[in-house]
Amino acid sequence: MLSTVRTPSRLLARVSQFGVLAALILLIVFGALRYTGFLSEYNFSTFLRYNSMFGLISLGMCFVIVTGGIDLSVGSVVALGSVVAALLSPHGALLALLGAVASGALVGLLNGLIITRLNIQPFITTLATLLGARGMALLLANNQGGVGVDANNTVFAWLGQGNLFGTQWLPVPGVLMVLAFIVGGVVLRSTSFGRHALAIGGGEDASKLMGLNVARVKLxxxxxxxxxxxLAGLILAAQLGAGQPTEGLGWELSAIASVVVGGTLLTGGTGSVWSSLVGAMLLGLIFNILNFENGKGIISLSPYWQSVIRGAFLLLVVVLQSRLSSRAAGEQP
Known part of the structure; x- marks a missing residue:
């Protein structure tokens, strides 16, 4: 029975992974041929700076979905992290970094404890913390639209706006994202923690029978x-020069879409860190191309259309994933 379930899942994952990579390459070729400046240093740097935040939350979402869970709170946590980072920026970039990451980790810890100790479904738990984190961000910001960062903290600004070695081909946020994915890839595939996460997504009851500490891994x-x-919140504050308590709305949808389009099943048990990165870049590239089209004057889409496109994109991917999974399972003897 185990092999019957896993085989179509792996096949579906492979199809999705190669498909999303091919789509990304085709879009890059299309953009390069159609738009002047598409492959410019400026566009590359701007693209990576902004989408590094989506990449980071997609990485975390990949680990969560691999276990069969979901985290709807990440958008609000980004907002909370940005406010905490801005408030701590007068005390140094390192403290701001640690504060932003710690605030996010505390929300994650709360999610994990509620899910594992109280046996509340991840959807309900993270929906509640989505509201709670957003409210806390607004409280810390005194209900203001933004919290200014210390203008004299050049290191803090460098984390969001700087470049390594003085070249725009290496924007700091993009480098941080790639480093995070390198570590994440090693953890998922080469450590017991990652292998146990995959096993739990493949069958939580079976994992318990094998003696795995399911609660600790899910936590x-x-x-x-x-x-x-x-961390994405820190980058947001550093890029915009202010903590943004109202930012991050719908970002969890982008993270889920990026992970699912990369071949990670919503039911868990299979997934790829690097395919999730490709999925995040593909979704970001779609909006980048739409911006170029706006510049040509051929179409005119307001920013609100991004939410519509994200929702339609996620729905399409989930439907295709479901159809392919059912077909693959039906072909098994």
Whole structure:
């Protein structure tokens, strides 16, 4: 029975992974041929700076979904992390960094404890903390639209706006994202924590029978998701020069879409860190191309259309994933 379930899941994951990579490459070629400046240093740097935040929360979401869970709170945690980072920026970039990551990790810890100790479904738990984290961000910001960062803290600003070695081909947020994915890839595939997360998603009851500490692993993935969302909040504050308590609305949808389009099943048990990164970049590239089209004057889409496109994109991917999974399972003897 185990092999019957896993085989179509792996096949579906492979199809999705190669498909999303091919789509990303085709979009890059299309953009390069159609738009002047698409492959410019400026567009590359701007693209990576902004989408690094979506990449980071997608990485955390990948670990959560691999276990069969979901984290709807990441968008609000990004907002909370940005406010905490801004408030701590007068005390140094390091303290702001630690504060943002710690605030996210605490929300993740709360999620994990409620899910594992109280046996509340992840959807309900993280929906509640979504509201709670957003409210806390607004409280810390005194209900203001933004919290200014210390203008004299150049290191803090460098984390969001700086470049390594003085070249825009290496924006700091993009480098931080890639480093996080390198570590995440090693953890998921080469450590007991990652292998146990995959096993739990494949069958939680079977994992318990094998002696795995299911509660500890699930707690760990939610803490990781929260910490990465907090780091994304730091980057947000550093880029905009202010903590943003109202930012991050709908970002959890982008993270889920990125992970699912990369081949990670919503039911858990299979997934790829790098495919999640490709999924995040693909979704970001779609909006980048739409911005270029706006510039040509051929179409005119307001920013609110991004939410519509994200929702439609996620729905399409889930439907295709469901159809392919059912077909693959039906072909099994």
């Amino acid at each position: 760990g993935v939610y803490v990781l998701s929260g910490a990465l969302a907090g």
